[in-house]
Amino acid sequence: MLDGGASAASGLEKSLLDWYRRYQRPLPWRGEHDPYRILLAEVLLQQTRVAQAIPYYHRFLERFPTLEALGRAPLEEVLRVWQGCGYYTRARNLHRLARQTSALPPTYAGLRELPGLGPYTAAAVASIAFGEAVAAVDGNVRRVLSRLHAWEDPSPKRLQQSAQGLLEGALGYGSPGEWNQALMELGATVCTPRRPACSRCPLERFCRGKGQPERYPLPKSRRPKPIELTALILGGPMGVYLEPRSGGVLGGLWGVPMEEGPGGLERLLKRFGLEEARFVGRLRHDFTHRRLQVWVYQAPWARVEDPRRRPLSRLDQKILSLLDTA
DNA sequence: AACGCGGGGAG
DNA sequence: CTCCCAGCGTT
Numbered sequence: 104m105l106d107g108g109a110s111a112a113s114g115l116e117k118s119l120l121d122w123y124r125r126y127q128r129p130l131p132w133r134g135e136h137d138p139y140r141i142l143l144a145e146v147l148l149q150q151t152r153v154a155q156a157i158p159y160y161h162r163f164l165e166r167f168p169t170l171e172a173l174g175r176a177p178l179e180e181v182l183r184v185w186q187g188c189g190y191y192t193r194a195r196n197l198h199r200l201a202r203q204t205s206a207l208p209p210t211y212a213g214l215r216e217l218p219g220l221g222p223y224t225a226a227a228v229a230s231i232a233f234g235e236a237v238a239a240v241d242g243n244v245r246r247v248l249s250r251l252h253a254w255e256d257p258s259p260k261r262l263q264q265s266a267q268g269l270l271e272g273a274l275g276y277g278s279p280g281e282w283n284q285a286l287m288e289l290g291a292t293v294c295t296p297r298r299p300a301c302s303r304c305p306l307e308r309f310c311r312g313k314g315q316p317e318r319y320p321l322p323k324s325r326r327p328k329p330i331e332l333t334a335l336i337l338g339g340p341m342g343v344y345l346e347p348r349s350g351g352v353l354g355g356l357w358g359v360p361m362e363e364g365p366g367g368l369e370r371l372l373k374r375f376g377l378e379e380a381r382f383v384g385r386l387r388h389d390f391t392h393r394r395l396q397v398w399v400y401q402a403p404w405a406r407v408e409d410p411r412r413r414p415l416s417r418l419d420q421k422i423l424s425l426l427d428t429a
Numbered sequence: 430a431a432c433g434c435g436g437g438g439a440g
Numbered sequence: 441c442t443c444c445c446a447g448c449g450t451t
Contacts, residue, residue, distance in 0.1 A: 148446040155437060156446090189435025192448075221448045241446045287446050296444065297440070322443075352434075390435060391444085417436060 115309045116273035116282070122305035123285035128153075128292065131160055138207045138232035139170045145227045146193050146219060153291070159188050174201035182355055182414035189417075191355055193219060209233040222263075231280035238266035239283040243290025249320035250294060250312035256321055332397045333367030334422050335360045335380060342407030343423065348416075357413035359422055361397075368400060377402050384425045388418045399425050 127133065130153065132144035143163060147156040166184050167173040173181065178198050185194035196219030207214065211229040214220050220228070226239035238244075240262050248265050249257055257265075266286070273282040293300050299316045301307050312319040336359050337344035345357045362370045372380060380400035388395040399422050410423055 145446065150434090150445055150447055151436080152438070152445055187436075189437085190447085192434070196448085219448070223447060227446070239446080242444075243446065284446085291446075295439095354434095388436095390433090392433065 113272055115306060116269065117276050118305040118309075119285050119289060120273060120277040120282065123281070123288055126292070127284070127288050131157060136232070138209075138228065140164065141232040142207060142220075142224075142228050143197070145224045145231075146197055147188070149193060149224065150190060151188070155188070159185065170201050170204070170207070173198065178355070179414060186356070186414045187417055187420070191353065191416075195355055207232070209235075211235055211237045222259075227283060230278075230283050234279060236270060236274060236279045238263060238270045239287070240266050241287060241290075243287040243294075244283075246296065246320060247286055247290045247294045247306075250299075250316050251306060251310050253311035253319055255319060328392060329394045329396070331364060331367075332395055333362050333371060334397050334399045335368075335371040335375070336383070336399065336401040336423065336426065337375065337404035338407035339401070339403070340426055342409055344404050344407055345410060345413055353416045353418070355414070356416050356419070357410075358415060358419040368398070371400070375402075375404075384428075386421055386425065388421060397422065401426065 132140060135141055135144070144156070144160055147159055147163075163184055167176060167181070176198070178195065181194050181198045182191060185191060188194075199218045200220075204217065207228070208216070209229075210233070211225050214225040214228050215222070217225075223239055223241050226237045227241075229235040229237050230239060240248075240259070244266055245257070245262055248254070248262055252265065254261070269286075270279060270282050277285070289304070289306070293304050294306075294316075297317070301310070301313050301316065304310070304313075307313055343359060346360060348354055348356050348358050360371055360374065362368075368380065372378070380402040383399050383401045386397050386399065388397065395418070397418075410419075415423075
């Protein structure tokens, strides 16, 4: 590498890579070369914190060690391993991907065609698994770059261009995959959403936003919508009646019958030809954009099954657990 | 561009 | 309590 050449890493790029090599967290997928495992980690990490993803990473690989093993498995079994992790479209897409592909394409463009791989995940896998020089911009990178440039609300295009420029500046000193992960790691551990540790940041002297980090980027707030539900547990501790959920909400999983809004209990009773049901409790469950309040009732039923045999959402697990406490 | 989609942990 | 996370697909 020639000194001072355009291909040499500038101070910023070298500072971050030196920091990353010293302070990166030891994670299960660090140093991994198997593209399938790298893909799995990236999909699990979509909108999901590292600590939450790690147990699922291990148990998923234990059950589906290869892309072929995943493709051979029934979807319902894949969902059962994924249950409790949220965003179940990820599991459905991963299964669909495994069914249609025997080997992952080694380029960003090829990966981008696969179900469940958007701009971020395709770039992450292309760079980390295959060494392609494409910038991966996730929420961490968006925050780091917003602060670095003092941008309050940068467009995705602007962020991508900035990230790509930095990555290319870093090529002389580190690999694309290492650089992308370094930027994300900084956002996850130092340049955090609230109370960032600027004094420990290797980029502090390059950062235009360090004076007021909370301002870059500006937070976007959205109020969750309150929803009232009535749930009916048919059966008892030995077994319950479950039905498959269709549509976007918890689709592909199973759950107890539920109705939304006033008169929910009456509609449920009518649906199953019942006269009455016993009130067992009330619980709250929050999604990002919804605040659920669920009134739970119970009635005897003949056609029941073991709920452990079905993929259930956390919401349905909470509902059923009311039986144990009540 | 805006919205729906889970679940959990930090502060 | 609020915020938001190694985002994606649909409209």
